[in-house]
Amino acid sequence: MTSSVAAWVRVAAAALLVWITAAPGHAADADIAQVMAPSGHLRAGLYPGTPTSVLPDGTDNPRGVGYAIGKEMARRLHVDYEPVVFTKNAEVLEAIKTGAVDVVFTNASAARAKEMDFGPVYLEIELGYLVPDGSALSNAGDVDASGRKVGVTTGSTSDATLGRELKEATLIRSPTLKDAVALLKDHEIDAFATNKATLFEMAEQVPGSRVLDGRWGEERHAIAIPKGRDAARDFLRDFTAEIRSSGLVSAAAERAGLKGTIVPGK
Structure with missing residues (x-):
């Protein structure tokens, strides 16, 4: 070189x-x-x-x-x-x-x-509803009816979306998921709305509750x-x-x- x-x-x-x-x-x-x-x-x-x-x-x-x-x-x-x-x-x-x-x-x-x-x-994740024990509701499409109370967490996607889309049911806002669980146990709401991952977790805390078939969004x-x-x-x-x-x-x-x-x- x-x-x-x-x-x-x-x-x-x-x-x-x-x-x-x-x-x-x-x-x-x-x-x-x-x-x-x-x-x-x-x-x-x-x-x-x-x-x-x-x-x-x-x-x-x-x-x-x-x-x-x-x-x-x-x-x-x-x-x-x-x-x-x-x-x-x-x-x-x-x-x-x-x-x-x-x-x-x-x-x-x-x-x-x-x-x-x-x-x-x-x-x-699917968005759906959790209903308390004894509820006659069977599908997400059954929820929006006069006199029904639907729980959501304050400021959530469910709050914003269902506030626009529900025509007959009334929204009941909870500050936390823990508060929503109490409302379901006491039958103070007819359904609670959020993603199904959270709903199945909440269902373990509310005896007899069910996640409804169907979804209202993703x-x-x-x-x-x-x-x-x-x-x-x-x-x-x-x-x-x-x-x-x-x-x-x-x-x-x-x-x-x-x-x-x-x-x-x-």
Whole structure:
């Protein structure tokens, strides 16, 4: 090898080393972690009582699809995982709007998309009704009738949607799912509306209750982040594709006992 060729090889090798160490891919992990979790902790907004979020059980690894996704996201970002459990979903949604948490796992409705940014859908769930023991109702289509009282959680998708769509029945708003369970037990409402994953969980707390056949809509759950973190969009897209294809979502759903899911595209 001539001296000129050897010199060129040395220069090329040095340039390659500089490019490798400075390439965007090597800085990407640190950069995206700073965008997604600026505090150094991934703060995941959750609320109890539904398998789509978290089902606290006193262990370090509670059941819940949202909890499991957040834990995996923190691992991918190489940051600490900080689940922040609120009393009700309305508090979770407010926290992501203000940036008090970094991610939430919720129905990607058009109204919410105005206040937070969503990644792709990772889970679709039927929306339905839970009725107390002794109810004569058998199908979701039977609910909207004069004199009927339909429970929803305040500020939920069910609240917004059924507030527009129910023509005869009256909405009764509850601040939390725990309050809704009490209303069903006391027969103060004729049905409670939300996604079927939550309804089946609630049914275990209300003896004799039933989830009605049929559905009045679907929820499309996605990871949401605060507005202004546009640099995280590619990460959210890729991460969502990975957790779906790897089976993480389906495994978390099975562990949480989640029911009422819809095959995407059906």
